[in-house]
Amino acid sequence: MSEAAAFFAPVPWVEFPARIAVLLSGRGSNFEALAAACRDGRLPAEIVVAISDRPGAAGLEHARARGIHAVGIPRSDFPGQAEHEAALEAALSDSRAELVCLAGYMRVLSPTFCARRPLRILNIHPSLLPSFTGLEAQQQALEWGVRTTGATVHFVDAGLDSGPIVDQVVVCVEEGDDTESLSARILEAEHALYVRSLARLLKGGWQLAGRRILYPAGDPKSLF
Ligand code: GRF
Secondary structure, X not given: OOHHHEEEEOOOOOOXXXXXXXXXXXXXHHHHHHHHHHHOOOOOEEEEEEEEOOOOOHHHHHHHHOOOOEEEOOHHHOOOHHHHHHHHHHHHHHHOOOEEEEOOOOOOOOHHHHHHOOOOEEEEEOOOOOOOOOOOHHHHHHHHXXXXXXXXXXXXXXXXXXOOEEEEEEEEOOOOOOXXXXXXXXXXXXXXXXXXXXXXXXXXXXXXEOOEEEOOOOOOOOOO
């Protein structure tokens, strides 16, 4: 690892509460976990907008119920990905979001979109990356026969579930598990993991060394 590959990120979000945008496509349970943590002070952050490519997403309803600005930006309203992402950009810039959290957002963002926000887009994925990228990670884990799987929060780069890992949690596969039962246990672990990951990042003092995040001394260890 070269010196040049490392940089120091003391407090990357200049003002608190940090302004967070959540992008989602579905039921929005991770959105709910983040919103609750912002509301009760576990996170020094505010969700300023929830955006979905599916206007009927339950997650948007959760946002409205919490009084959070919620916007549907359907992909079908635009001729191509570039135009769709330009609309996303506009909504993000209107909200003055500093950080984007993907929470079940079912589209792969373009390299151009990702490059505009280096270390400013997070995702949660229901496996221990780099295993089982892409769709149906829980099913992939069951089919592979792993005894432990889990969830990962990572920064988003131009690849598929490939950016630097912020934190992970382990979930054991139990005898008799099917996709539904395993997914339910992973999802519960995801909620805590996403909140914990954001809290660690927002505290600042971490460095990115190559693709590895180094946390300051005294930072709580990852949990199992
Ligand atoms: C979660 O399993 C997340 O890891 C994955 O999509 C699912 C979203 O669930 N990326 P929810 O909409 O947050 O309930």
